[in-house]
Amino acid sequence: MSKRLQLVVAYDGVPFAGWQSQKNGDAIQDRLESAFHAISGQTIRVHGAGRTDAGVHALAQCAHVDLPDNRFGTEKWLAALNSRLPPTIRVLRCRYVPATFHARFSAIGKVYRYRIWNDPILLPFENGRAWHIASPLNFHELEATAQEFCGEHDFAAFAANRGKPGESTVRLIHRVKIRRAGARCVIEIEGNGFLYKMVRLMVGALVRVGLGKASREEIALALTAPKKGCGLTKLVAPADGLFLVRVRY
Amino acid sequence: MSKRLQLVVAYDGVPFAGWQSQKNGDAIQDRLESAFHAISGQTIRVHGAGRTDAGVHALAQCAHVDLPDNRFGTEKWLAALNSRLPPTIRVLRCRYVPATFHARFSAIGKVYRYRIWNDPILLPFENGRAWHIASPLNFHELEATAQEFCGEHDFAAFAANRGKPGESTVRLIHRVKIRRAGARCVIEIEGNGFLYKMVRLMVGALVRVGLGKASREEIALALTAPKKGCGLTKLVAPADGLFLVRVRY
Numbered sequence: 336m337s338k339r340l341q342l343v344v345a346y347d348g349v350p351f352a353g354w355q356s357q358k359n360g361d362a363i364q365d366r367l368e369s370a371f372h373a374i375s376g377q378t379i380r381v382h383g384a385g386r387t388d389a390g391v392h393a394l395a396q397c398a399h400v401d402l403p404d405n406r407f408g409t410e411k412w413l414a415a416l417n418s419r420l421p422p423t424i425r426v427l428r429c430r431y432v433p434a435t436f437h438a439r440f441s442a443i444g445k446v447y448r449y450r451i452w453n454d455p456i457l458l459p460f461e462n463g464r465a466w467h468i469a470s471p472l473n474f475h476e477l478e479a480t481a482q483e484f485c486g487e488h489d490f491a492a493f494a495a496n497r498g499k500p501g502e503s504t505v506r507l508i509h510r511v512k513i514r515r516a517g518a519r520c521v522i523e524i525e526g527n528g529f530l531y532k533m534v535r536l537m538v539g540a541l542v543r544v545g546l547g548k549a550s551r552e553e554i555a556l557a558l559t560a561p562k563k564g565c566g567l568t569k570l571v572a573p574a575d576g577l578f579l580v581r582v583r584y
Numbered sequence: 585m586s587k588r589l590q591l592v593v594a595y596d597g598v599p600f601a602g603w604q605s606q607k608n609g610d611a612i613q614d615r616l617e618s619a620f621h622a623i624s625g626q627t628i629r630v631h632g633a634g635r636t637d638a639g640v641h642a643l644a645q646c647a648h649v650d651l652p653d654n655r656f657g658t659e660k661w662l663a664a665l666n667s668r669l670p671p672t673i674r675v676l677r678c679r680y681v682p683a684t685f686h687a688r689f690s691a692i693g694k695v696y697r698y699r700i701w702n703d704p705i706l707l708p709f710e711n712g713r714a715w716h717i718a719s720p721l722n723f724h725e726l727e728a729t730a731q732e733f734c735g736e737h738d739f740a741a742f743a744a745n746r747g748k749p750g751e752s753t754v755r756l757i758h759r760v761k762i763r764r765a766g767a768r769c770v771i772e773i774e775g776n777g778f779l780y781k782m783v784r785l786m787v788g789a790l791v792r793v794g795l796g797k798a799s800r801e802e803i804a805l806a807l808t809a810p811k812k813g814c815g816l817t818k819l820v821a822p823a824d825g826l827f828l829v830r831v832r833y
Contacts (some may be wrong), residue, residue, distance in 0.1 A: 491792040
């Protein structure tokens, strides 16, 4: 029987330096590895489906670990891990998976949600959990423009760095769905993969359109001719509003 | 024209020592008074509709202040106050009111909301904003029992202290409404006034019934014969789940 355990993890990103292990131990990965060490007495590396930046939240990040043995049932791991994690990190589920499963390489897609609070005043409860935009957004324009992202495109103009030479910047976006209720606007994006800061750059561009500072045509251009469009799309939406909703396998 | 300004204030209770002014300045009232002082250069006392304890939240607490003059319009006060308050406190609205208006003495009722998270795992985003109850609650019993509170009763058994001698412990509860969606349970209570910790003691009693540790009959007894019922009702629900929703005038 396999010794590989898959974890589904939720976290409030505010108190942490992001997912990836940091020297000061302030990352979510560090906290999980500390919990595994406290339980097993061994160094157990946690492999995430992907990194999330400082301040970014997760409703269901995925990860896997290779345990020294599979003596403990999943219920026992769940309780033991959560009792050693801060309340801002929770393991929601875990299960033993075949050794062929890899949290990162087996992933076939991800769903992200981005929350905007569009009102002159940001409610205290939205602090750290939404992008506060005081000026009124044109939601009709924002929603229409969002559809430009759907389909397969070269998203080089929506990446914060160039990545490794030769690596593709082509990604397939399955859907972009926008819901609005009062001041709250939620943009949900599903794709087969995302470049570094891609969601935040997409949302930044959409907000520029919503504020009348960019046009749908400019976004379309950035997707068809990334080099020409690059300059138009460099507003990075803050981490506060971003939630990793689901990793698809 | 009046120099009395009414304020509607929202706050996340987690970082504060409650509403009422503290020596260390950690209370919401202190933060508001500091903001008024920074703007006007004068000591301006903030009168709240009522105190909320440390950790208790407000969607719309009410308060009033007497300004030295009424030169500034309400929009200006709103912007000036919010720019000097932490993001966890927001003044949502303000308006000049007649000098006969008093935030506390003019109030004719209040609405409170209490949030419970009924699941073995508390989501990180609910931390500090709900009472985490891991064992399954019997919602049918809880909801039926909640109706016992409606109407006029002597709530002495649901008060954390006796109050001043001769003060009435009779209060009128207009409604208790319970909504449930998945793990989330929201209890909304409207009444003409509340004794010290009354909502948290009412919720504590309801949860004991939901867990099978008390009966509807015991709650009814505590309302008809407060002295006999006192011992049954002393579970104080934590501050985390409590929200002051509205003050009625």
